[in-house]
Amino acid sequence: MATSEDIHEINKQGSFVRQKNRFITPFGDELGQLPVEAGRYRLLWARICPWAHRSIIVRELLGLQDVISVGTAAPIRTDKGWEFSLDKDKVDPVLKIQYLAEIYEATDPEYTGRATVPTVVDVLTGKVVNNDYFKLTNYLETSFKRFHKAGAPDLYPESLREDIDTFNDMLFHDVNNGVYKAGFAKSQAAYEAAYDRLFSRLDELEERLSHQRYLFGDKITDADVRFYVTLVRFDAAYYSVFKVNRNRIIDFPNIWNYAKDLYQTSGFGSTTDFESIKKGYQLGNLENNPYQLLTKGPDISIWNEPHDRNRFDEKVGK
Ligand SMILES: N[C@@H](CCC(=O)N[C@@H](CS)C(=O)NCC(=O)O)C(=O)O
Known part of the structure; x- marks a missing residue:
């Protein structure tokens, strides 16, 4: 290993x-x-x-x-x-x-x-x-x-590309790679800097998702895919393995419902394998887990529970 x-x-x-x-x-x-x-x-x-x-x-x-x-x-x-x-x-x-x-x-x-x-x-x-x-x-x-299949979503609409690129860049540094920066840090200062940045970004994103269904409005874009892959690994792996434990994803009301919404959208949940995620992060590093114990939790069945994101559709009269 x-x-x-x-x-x-x-x-x-x-x-x-x-x-x-x-x-x-x-x-x-x-x-x-x-x-x-x-x-x-x-x-x-x-x-x-x-x-x-x-x-x-x-x-x-x-x-x-x-x-x-x-x-x-x-x-x-x-x-x-x-x-x-x-x-x-x-x-x-x-x-x-x-x-x-x-x-x-x-x-x-x-x-x-x-x-x-x-x-x-x-x-x-x-x-x-x-x-x-x-x-x-x-x-x-x-x-x-x-x-692309007929009726495929436009995940990278031309009119939004610049904004999506800027957003994705921030997301990469502070969130997607932010969890790794916290998890792999070799000094207390580096760990805390990554941790603080990550959670202050998540607080901002929690706010952003309080008034729209997806990151860029009422349609899924490339940015949502990038945010989802971190969210779905967070509570099962990053929270403990990478020591990013201010709170779990399920503790953010908007982000959590948004994450469930995506998970329940075709293409997201069907490609998500919590067992592999847990094994990969928890057992993939012998030094940190010498007895190779796999956590029993968290309960992943909650990802299939109802979400409240349809509330935004009603707002625009759909
Ligand atoms: N290619 C990029 C990103 C992809 C990446 O990190 N993939 C990981 C898995 S999530 C990997 O393949 N790691 C193998 C290795 O580091 O030897 C990198 O090297 O940082």
Whole structure:
């Protein structure tokens, strides 16, 4: 099993710094871009991973399941990294690899970074073409538009793109990655700074969601997908494992109902696996959990309880 030392870069102040993505060529129709074709790419993920979960949700919402195939690694990273041990003979049936690292090695033997999910592989060449988790959902929303199902939501409307980008940037630093900054901090000051920032952002978002159903009004956007993947991991993992315990998500009335609303929306709950999330975060780090105990709670059945977010529809007379 990997230790946190292998993978987490820490700066002089004891703060966690995330590695840069290596494969960042965009998808598109211009020269030098990755050609947008159906059946050409395979998206590799692990159910624990919030960065990968985003793309999986967007793929579902947009109806791209037959356009981009998916390979799923087991939730607990091994010493050799992500392993396709959920598959028959522990091998991804399409790429015929046991470990994700094998495809990075085959793509670039000089690559010294980590093999991370999400990873997009070109099945034609068997090479990694993109692991840009930050932009991947945007490519699915824009470059893959011609393959969207009829009636697919516009998750990245042109008129809102700038605002969504600014929001997503804040969300990344303070919330999505904020929980990791608190959890991986190696100094009290770095931990507290991340903790304070995270909860002050959550307080702001609680307020924002008190007067509209979703982050950008009455329709789901890319920003909601990004917020959801952190929310759904919070009480089951981050609250205890990353020590972000001022309060739980279920203690914020608006955020909690919003999270349930999304969970109960097709594509969100169906791709959420609490068992994998708990295992991945709680058992994935031997140093912090030497006896490998898995928490019995929290009760996840409450995610299916009714939410109150329809109240906004009534307001606009729908
Ligand atoms: N590629 C990004 C984000 C994706 C990411 O962190 N994925 C995690 C799982 S949630 C991963 O694959 N980690 C494997 C590793 O760190 O070796 C990064 O390296 O920071």
